[in-house]
Amino acid sequence: MRELVKSGVHDYRFWGSLDAINGIKSFQGDDLIKISPLRFRFRGATWVLKDYWPAVLDRTADVLVVHGHPNMPASWLIGIVGRLTGKKVIFWAHGWLKKETPLKSLIRRLHYGLGHRVMTYGERARQLAAATGFPPNRIVPIYNSLDWLTAQAVLEGLGAEGTDMVRQRLGIPREAFVVSCVARLTPICRFDLLIEAIAHLKRRNIEAQVILIGDGPERVKLEELARMSNVNVRFLGAIYEEDLLGAYIFASDVTASPGKIGLSAMHSLMYGTPVVSHDEMDMQMPEIEAVYPGRTGSLFRRNDVNALADALEYWSKAKANREATRLQCRDVIETRYNPVTQARLINDTIDQTLGG
Known part of the structure; x- marks a missing residue:
């Protein structure tokens, strides 16, 4: 997040849960990064996200970068409403990790099909997606990084x-x-x-x-x-x-x-x-x-x-x-696996999605 802000390429605004989940501490923001709070919790296998509508309906936002997961209803809704309001939708997710049953594969294709691009953590996701019929040119590996x-x-x-x-x-x-x-x-x-x-x-x-x-x-x-x-x-x-x-x-x-x-x-x-x-x-x-x-x-x-x-x-x-x-x-x-490279790939993906 710091590298994205420091790049100055786009105006980034961050929304996320500030609560710890399963013993994992959350980043609370700092002088450089302000995080607008969301509510998140698990309900069985379902991921429940709330308070995201102000971000989705913000008329000044051109692109929505969304944590994409088929088990999170909000991810589907943000994809649909984002498109209906003329915004570009980019999912950021593991995406495809393994071969799946035909039904699961169909649900995954439908879900990520709501996005204009899918940013994944690795190259293999693109290969697995292509094997299911998902357009590989809409998948952009951006890898992962630590500090x-x-x-x-x-x-x-x-x-x-x-x-x-x-x-x-x-x-x-x-x-x-x-x-x-x-x-x-x-x-x-x-x-x-x-x-x-x-x-x-x-x-x-x-x-x-x-x-x-x-x-x-x-x-x-x-x-x-x-x-x-x-x-x-x-x-x-x-x-x-x-x-x-x-x-x-x-x-x-x-x-x-x-x-x-x-x-x-x-x-x-x-x-x-x-x-x-x-x-x-x-x-x-x-x-x-x-x-x-x-x-x-x-x-x-x-x-x-x-x-x-x-x-x-x-x-x-x-x-x-x-x-x-x-x-x-x-x-x-x-x-490859560092925040500077990752921020560059994210900026490039947004540029390509916007057609610039």
């Missing part, structure tokens, strides 16, 4: 300090093979599989230290599994300070999220740490497209603990090339 500018400042300090000193400060042995992840501890992340894979590595005489940053309903079970498996896991709980998060990621040899991975991949690659997750794309998040096997991470056969152990073993043996790997990981962020 790259802040991370760059943190990274500069970490680089000057050096990996050995950062590890010493964090209480991590200098020569340890460190596997980490920043995520909520939920069943879908499959950190139980990670602990089992680390136990497999021990039987291969490869010692690893696991660092899990985050909290969640699985923590007690995972702590017990680590104890029973005699696996060295540090549970650090939720951390929000970027300088500390960056230090732990920077000091790690690899990030591993066996169940799925999304923004955690961006976070890891920003600090030059490769990513390991599974290879079943229909069960993944779009950010998995940033993982290039052997360069910025590895993809293993889903739910296969031996395959996960093999992928981790690969990176345990790649420590000698750590700095080269760090540069490859950061290059992916610098060329």
Whole structure:
């Protein structure tokens, strides 16, 4: 949002919920960005949004950029009313994540067909949409990003300090093979599989230290599994300070999220740490497209603990090339997954939609 405002290309106004949802804090706005409040909640599988009509009916608005989701009735209404009032409608959404039944596919095509463009988080969404008959030229991948500018400042300090000193400060042995992840501890992340894979590595005489940053309903079970498996896991709980998060990621040899991975991949690659997750794309998040096997991470056969152990073993043996790997990981962020690039793509999409 800051990059969009700073670009000066268009006059952006922001509307959104200011309430926390499922433990995820919301951005409240700041001196640069004013957010007009909406009300949002889940009602079963339905996403309920309220108080959006002043934005939709604003006669001075030329384009409506809408979080698009077929399960959110407001998304349909905004698309219909937006078109009827002569506005351009752009959906911003995951869009297509996997192959679907004919009925679901039809509903999705009808929904996104209300928009003039659909901005997606990755390239695969365009391929999946085209296979259902949706016009691929109306889909624009804009990828995803975190606060790259802040991370760059943190990274500069970490680089000057050096990996050995950062590890010493964090209480991590200098020569340890460190596997980490920043995520909520939920069943879908499959950190139980990670602990089992680390136990497999021990039987291969490869010692690893696991660092899990985050909290969640699985923590007690995972702590017990680590104890029973005699696996060295540090549970650090939720951390929000970027300088500390960056230090732990920077000091790690690899990030591993066996169940799925999304923004955690961006976070890891920003600090030059490769990513390991599974290879079943229909069960993944779009950010998995940033993982290039052997360069910025590895993809293993889903739910296969031996395959996960093999992928981790690969990176345990790649420590000698750590700095080269760090540069490859950061290059992916610098060329595509950053807010400056994302804002440029959004501005370009609006220009194209307006015909300018």
